[in-house]
Amino acid sequence: MTIDHSGHDPAAPSVDPAFIRRAIDQSNLNALRIALYQATGDTELASMGVTTYAPSGTPFLSYVVAERDVERLKAKALAYLEAQPHFMTPVPDRAEAYRLMTLYQGEAPDPATAEYGYEELGFDEFSREALWTSRPPPRVLEEFLVTVVGAGFSGIAAGIQLDRLGIPFRILERQGDIGGTWELNDYPSARVDITTFLYQYKFVKNYPWRSHFATRDELKEYIDHVVDKFGLRNRIETDTSVTAAHWDAAKARWTVSTRRSSGERETFDCNVVISAAGLFSTPNLPEIEGIETFRGAIFHTTAWDHGFDYGNKAVGLIGTGSTGSQLMPEVALQARHLTVYQRTPHWVTPIRGYRNPVSPETRWLLDTLPGYANWFCYSHHVAQMQSQNLHEIDPVWQARGGQVNEKNEQLREGLLRYVSRKVGHRPDLMAKVVPDYAPMARRLVVDNGWYDTLLRDNVTLETSGIERFTPRGIVSRDGRETCLDLVIVGAGFKVSQYLWPVAYAGRDGANLDDLWARDGARAYLTVALPGFPNFFMLYGPNAGVRAGSFHSWMEILTRYICNALVGMIERGASTIEVRREAFDAYNRDLDAAMARMLWESEKGGGGYYVNAFGRSGVQMPWTLGEFYARVKTPNLDDFLVD
Numbered sequence: 001m002t003i004d005h006s007g008h009d010p011a012a013p014s015v016d017p018a019f020i021r022r023a024i025d026q027s028n029l030n031a032l033r034i035a036l037y038q039a040t041g042d043t044e045l046a047s048m049g050v051t052t053y054a055p056s057g058t059p060f061l062s063y064v065v066a067e068r069d070v071e072r073l074k075a076k077a078l079a080y081l082e083a084q085p086h087f088m089t090p091v092p093d094r095a096e097a098y099r100l101m102t103l104y105q106g107e108a109p110d111p112a113t114a115e116y117g118y119e120e121l122g123f124d125e126f127s128r129e130a131l132w133t134s135r136p137p138p139r140v141l142e143e144f145l146v147t148v149v150g151a152g153f154s155g156i157a158a159g160i161q162l163d164r165l166g167i168p169f170r171i172l173e174r175q176g177d178i179g180g181t182w183e184l185n186d187y188p189s190a191r192v193d194i195t196t197f198l199y200q201y202k203f204v205k206n207y208p209w210r211s212h213f214a215t216r217d218e219l220k221e222y223i224d225h226v227v228d229k230f231g232l233r234n235r236i237e238t239d240t241s242v243t244a245a246h247w248d249a250a251k252a253r254w255t256v257s258t259r260r261s262s263g264e265r266e267t268f269d270c271n272v273v274i275s276a277a278g279l280f281s282t283p284n285l286p287e288i289e290g291i292e293t294f295r296g297a298i299f300h301t302t303a304w305d306h307g308f309d310y311g312n313k314a315v316g317l318i319g320t321g322s323t324g325s326q327l328m329p330e331v332a333l334q335a336r337h338l339t340v341y342q343r344t345p346h347w348v349t350p351i352r353g354y355r356n357p358v359s360p361e362t363r364w365l366l367d368t369l370p371g372y373a374n375w376f377c378y379s380h381h382v383a384q385m386q387s388q389n390l391h392e393i394d395p396v397w398q399a400r401g402g403q404v405n406e407k408n409e410q411l412r413e414g415l416l417r418y419v420s421r422k423v424g425h426r427p428d429l430m431a432k433v434v435p436d437y438a439p440m441a442r443r444l445v446v447d448n449g450w451y452d453t454l455l456r457d458n459v460t461l462e463t464s465g466i467e468r469f470t471p472r473g474i475v476s477r478d479g480r481e482t483c484l485d486l487v488i489v490g491a492g493f494k495v496s497q498y499l500w501p502v503a504y505a506g507r508d509g510a511n512l513d514d515l516w517a518r519d520g521a522r523a524y525l526t527v528a529l530p531g532f533p534n535f536f537m538l539y540g541p542n543a544g545v546r547a548g549s550f551h552s553w554m555e556i557l558t559r560y561i562c563n564a565l566v567g568m569i570e571r572g573a574s575t576i577e578v579r580r581e582a583f584d585a586y587n588r589d590l591d592a593a594m595a596r597m598l599w600e601s602e603k604g605g606g607g608y609y610v611n612a613f614g615r616s617g618v619q620m621p622w623t624l625g626e627f628y629a630r631v632k633t634p635n636l637d638d639f640l641v642d
Contacts, residue, residue, distance in 0.1 A: 013360045020081050023361035024074050029065045031375035033073055034104050036080060038092065038371045048073060050106035059410040060386050063105050063379075081369065091123045104375065105382065112625035113385075115632070120381050120552060121374045122202035128555040129203075130161050130562030134570055144168055144569070145270040147256055149242050149502065152180015154538035155276030156223060157201065157554040160230050161562045170270075171232070172258060174241035178227060180278055182219045185323070187301040187490075188330040190216035193322060193351075193446040197377045198384060198549040201226065206366055206373040212356050245273055246505035247533060252574040254534065271574075274561060275499050276538040279618070282494045282501075286318060290469035298487040301327065310486050312336045316474055318466070319490030320346060321607070322445050327490065329449035332459050339460045339482050341474070344607070345435045346445040347415050354446060385547045388623050390440045391597050403438045404598050411439045422451035429454055432463050441598050441605025495618055496520060496611045498541060506532035507577070520611040522590075524583040524638070525631055526620070527557055533577035533640075536561045542590060544609070544619040545627060556631055564634040573641045582638035593621035 013019065024032065030050065037045040049066030065073055092100060097118045102108045109117060119127040146162055148155050151173035162169045175183050182190075192199050196214040200207060204226055211218055227233055244257045253269040283302045291298070299305050301323050315335040317324055320342045332338045366373045394405035402409055416434065423429040433454070435442075454461055465477040473484040494500070498512075498521045505511055510531030516522060523529055526543035527536050538557055545553055568576040594600065599609045599616040611617040620627060 013364060015364065017078070017082060019361060019364070020078055021074075023365040024077050024081075026359060026361050027077075027365055027372070028376055028379045029070060029073060030063055030104055031379045032077055032365075032369070032372060033065055034100055034375045035369050035371035036073075036077055037103070038090075038100070039369070040076075040080060042076065045073070045076065046103055050104070052106075058414045059389065059407040060383060063382065094118050097121060097123070101378075104378070110625055112629045112632075116548070116552075116624060116628045117378065117381065119555075120202065120549075121378055122205065123371075123374060126164070126203045128552075128559045130165055130559045130566060132165065132566055132570070135166075136569055140569065141167060145170065146272040146274060146565075147172060147242075147245075147254070147270045148274045148276055150180060150276035150278060150538075151175075151178040151236050151238070152182070152276060152278055153201075153223065153551060154278060154554045154558070155180070155274075156226060156232065157551070158274050158276055158538065158558045158561070159232050159235060160203070160226075161558045163230065163232065163235070165562060165566065167562075167565065169235065171236040172240045172242055173236060173238045176239050178236060178238065179220050179223050180276075182216055182223070184302045186216055186306075187304045187323065187327050189327050189448060190323075191326070191355075192219060193326075194384075194550070195380050198380045199551060200549075201551045202555060204229065208363065208367075209358055212358060213351070213354050242502050244503040244505075247507055247535075249507060252533075272534045272536070272565060273504075274536045274538065275502070275540075277499055277502070279493070279495050279498075279539050279543070282497050283489075284491045284494050286489060286491050288466055288469055292469075293471050294469045294473070294484075294487065295471045296473070296485050296487065298489065300489040300491075308486065310335055313485035314473075314483060315339070316341060316482065316484045316487045317490055318487065319492060320344075320445075321490070321492055322443065323492065324488075324490030325445050325450045326448045327488075329453040331488070332453045332456055335458065337458045337460070339462055339474075339484070340454075341462050341466055341476075342432070343463075343465065344442075345433050345463075346442060347412075347435055347439045348419070348433075348445045348447045348450050349415060350418055350447045354448065381549065384549075385624060387440070388546045391546055391599075391621075393596055393598055393601065404440075404602075408438055408440060408598070415439060419451070423454065426455070429461065432461055435605075437602040437605035438598055441602035442607035442609065492608060495608045499537070504532065504535070506535065519613040519615045520617045522583075522587050522617075524578045524586050525560070527561060527631075528578040528583075528639075530578055530580040530583045533575040536564075541617055542620045545624065546620065546622070547624040556628065560631045560634055564636070564639070567634060567636045568641055571641055575640070575642050576636075577640045579638055579640055590621060597621050 033045050033048060048069040050063055051066050052061040053064050054061050098114050101114060101117055144167060146167055146169040148158050148169055148171040151171050155171055159169060159171050177183050192214050195212055196209045207222060239260050240258050242256060243259050245254050248255050251269060253271055254273050255267060255269055256273065258266045283300045285300060297305065297308050310331065311334040313335055314337050315331055316339045317328060317331065318341045320340060325348065328340060366376065389407040390411060392405060397405050419430065419434060423433065453459055462476055467475045467477045470481060473482045475481045515529060515531065521541040523537060523540045526540045529535060538554060564576055594616055599606055599619055600614060609616055609618045
């Protein structure tokens with residue numbers, strides 16, 4: 001198998017040596033080195049040194065080409081790219097890919113991380129594909145049906161896996177279009193806060209992203225592209241809400257009830273239900289005294305009223321997490337005055353080039369040098385892996401007076417320096433915006449102009465808390481009333497309400513309220529529940545991985561689920577259900593490992609990571625390698641397969 005990059009785009013920029021030099025200068029030189037080595041076999045490239053560099057004293061290391069070798073590498077790259085050969089590069093097998101990973105990092109990754117990394121490189125057409133061991137005859141699947149609830153990125157990944165297996169399915173989406181949270185959230189300045197070169201499927205090759213951190217509209221274009229590329233459009237039914245589903249033991253099938261906005265209802269049977277409802281699907285609407293009396297406009301960020309002109313008006317913003325802080329600067333530019341209501345301060349981190357487009361030179365290099373796109377994306381993966389070093393409590397460090405561990409403290413000190421540079425001349429603001437909990441205890445917020453906007457004359461940061469609404473505005477806990485024309489609710493989502501609002505009833509009437517009564521939502525490997533045969537979840541309880549791309553984990557978990565279905569079908573069984581003892585054992589392991597993590601222990605931390613019982617029901621304690629080893633292949637001994 002080879003990669004052919006010999007085609008030419010008529011819209012491509014004019015390429016001359018100066019253009020190529022700019023492309024090389026803008027590149028990740030270490031990724032460029034490995035791709036060039038793949039293309040040429042030049043052993044000098046393999047022998048070049050790799051060092052680590054920590055930008056601005058942060059705990060995040062970059063693997064960079066040794067300074068002594070940089071100019072030699074650039075010269076080799078220029079000579080090769082100027083020659084414009086007919087690029088044909090062999091795809092590395094796993095052993096060769098592992099060797100190249102070692103060359104990239106200067107050290108060998110552990111086996112589970114290496115296997116994940118090979119899939120992450122995306123050289124194979126579909127590196128995380130569920131496969132038949134012995135494909136059943138067509139008649140076996142003729143009356144088999146899987147219902148996928150939700151047409152966001154996880155539901156689409158499930159549909160693609162099922163389609164490649166030839167298993168019939170329907171994808172039901174309650175919104176008017178596909179995209180999940182990116183259909184729901186169309187507020188001003190909405191964009192992803194993870195680089196798009198990670199926030200993408202690996203089975204779609206070198207998508208032409210325009211932005212390093214894609215806007216909401218660009219993400220919508222991407223999911224449309226994926227759906228059309230894999231021919232799923234006619235398998236998705238939008239404006240179709242699943243209202244209830246119950247297990248019929250006699251039929252060994254689920255009975256699913258749906259409703260459309262027109263009032264039309266349908267009830268049908270299916271063999272399997274996969275809920276891809278996701279984590280960020282149920283808006284959190286605050287219950288504040290007097291809110292119903294407010295005479296101004298009020299809307300949640302998931303229901304943005306684009307017809308409302310907030311220019312030259314008094315606006316209040318409730319919520320300063322990722323969404324609130326992201327939209328706040330644009331609102332402040334147009335509003336007469338913006339009052340931001342902050343309950344808990346967040347650690348806000350800068351990201352270099354957060355709003356930058358992908359330059360023509362970078363786009364050309366990604367499209368031209370075979371393997372560079374793969375290794376460029378891999379470089380982002382390696383960088384993001386290091387977040388795992390910030391979560392685990394170090395008792396020795398704490399005994400010395402530290403908060404979490406040394407790496408976490410390095411991050412805290414770096415963030416404090418950044419805050420000080422931004423607002424240090426305003427002690428009143430510093431006192432309001434610096435958290436008293438450790439970084440990573442809550443999700444880090446990306447600085448989209450948060451600190452700069454707080455310094456505007458027309459912006460007030462209110463931290464005393466909200467006491468009540470009045471017809472004219474909001475009264476804060478210090479007794480002051482602020483008159484407002486518009487209140488924007490940016491309070492996020494009710495992440496503890498997994499699978500909501502569908503009423504699921506499992507075997508013998510099993511229900512989620514009983515299963516989760518003790519301390520909130522739990523699952524086996526985040527995907528399965530005892531008492532719920534032929535039922536799986538995507539982004540279920542404790543699915544918040546400590547490292548790795550969301551899309552990559554959805555590929556892995558849909559592979560896991562589909563391979564479990566393959567095992568059931570190939571055995572001639574009609575049901576598959578996780579054993580209660582496997583569920584309990586997994587959760588005992590999870591609780592023991594969670595005790596070593598910072599989310600539940602940090603005063604003031606946790607946020608939506610911690611549920612009403614004080615337990616971390618969103619994040620998981622496993623490292624990437626540990627969880628990958630658990631979900632690479634289903635252990636059918638943990639299931640009742642009948």
